[in-house]
Amino acid sequence: MRKVMTGHKAVAEAMRQIEPDVVAVYPITPQSEIAEYYAEYVHDGIVHTELVPVESEHSAMSACIGAAAAGGRVMTATSSQGLALMVEMVYIAAGLRLPIVMALANRALSAPINIHCDHSDAYLTRDAGAFMIFAESAQEAYDYTLIAQKIAEHPKVRLPGIVNLDGFTLTHTADVVEPLEDEAAKKFVGDYQPFSPMLDVDRPSTWGAFAMPDYYFELKRAQQAGMEEVPAVFLHTQEAFAKVAARGYRGFFEGYRLKDAERALVLMGSTAGTAKVAVDELRARGEKVGLLKIWLWRPFPYREVAQALAHVNKVAVMDRALSFGAMGALYNDVCAALVHEKNKPALVNYIYGLGGRDVSTDHILHVFQDLKEAQPAHTLRFVGLRE
């Protein structure tokens, strides 16, 4: 049934259907309402989850790690500074191969302090070892929360997963969302089979053991192997989802009017919606433009992105965060994807929307226009900035 709900509510609904054993969470704008909705479900007896109201995000992820190592299905949610405080423990969740799924309501990092959307929090966690998915809409945030849980818990993967949704733009905006029926959602996610749970007193185990130079390297290589399994499991899980949902997702990204495009954008998150309107407008004027919207950012689908962009003349890669002293992280990914291709597009890097700076269709139209003239160079260009 189609309903009107915010991105918060959509994520909380997916969490209600997953019904984890433990949710440990600390409030932070613009994530807080996810925790608030879930606390209501717990209070009203709708879910049988142990909600742990911790004293910080570092503690939130620590509690999640303990609960997951004990054998529980565990989820959390955070934003911005909260993730920055949590990130030490995200690395540990990944190293211990604990399938903790978190909603990340994307928000700019301080200083200056700001509560609005950009992707600097996600970029901070880029190398932590969690697989990362970006949603364009509340619907995608709902769908990918269910999908992420299934990927995270897959025996070949067993890694934390982060579902990114743009703060305020998606979290606080009401949109039409069509959730699965409870039974269908629960059946899709399935039961959780923990690995070597700590609370199994008949088979005791040591979690978080020290590794010297003789074993640390091998354990990190094994962790990378878990990440290498994500793409196949991601596609398989999308397929399984398409069988139970009225909509289907296919692939690591969405190509929008991309197949015959001469110029294209690559970006992540809610700006894709705005970009589609701009693409349609230019197409109506006969300009061959398109969009590649990333769903799966980590692990990055190098081969598939290269295939999808090889025929394009010029590509604007749009990063919603600065990686100080370097080009945008997404730009670097796309460069790396294309470096071995014989025919490759010229690439230009645009930084946009920092600290919630609004991105309108006019801005996207400007990017497409600017892209015509822009010389490919490792120089940042800024969208909607007062020069």
Place this chain on the structure above:
Amino acid sequence: MPAELKTWKELPLGGVVPGGTTPEINKTGSWRAERPIWHEDKCIQCLQCWLHCPDDSILTKQQKMVGIDYDHCKGCGVCAAICPKDAITMIPEREGQCGK
């Protein structure tokens, strides 16, 4: 590198170690700078050393102190400090007897 070290494909998920296997492999006694020496004649079998040892290295038989597990004792000296009868004293490791 010794041949018995495992490859990355042979390791348990997340480095989770099956119970009871760590002390067999890791002889932490090699970390020791000072060695506890047990003087049986002074010992009153109060077992304070056994209670306080952080490495489970006080060997007991039928609830009686019988010696020290030098394979795992790290030489922290807690046993010597807690002993009410000076029945355990610390000596520099280089003065100790090999394997004892």
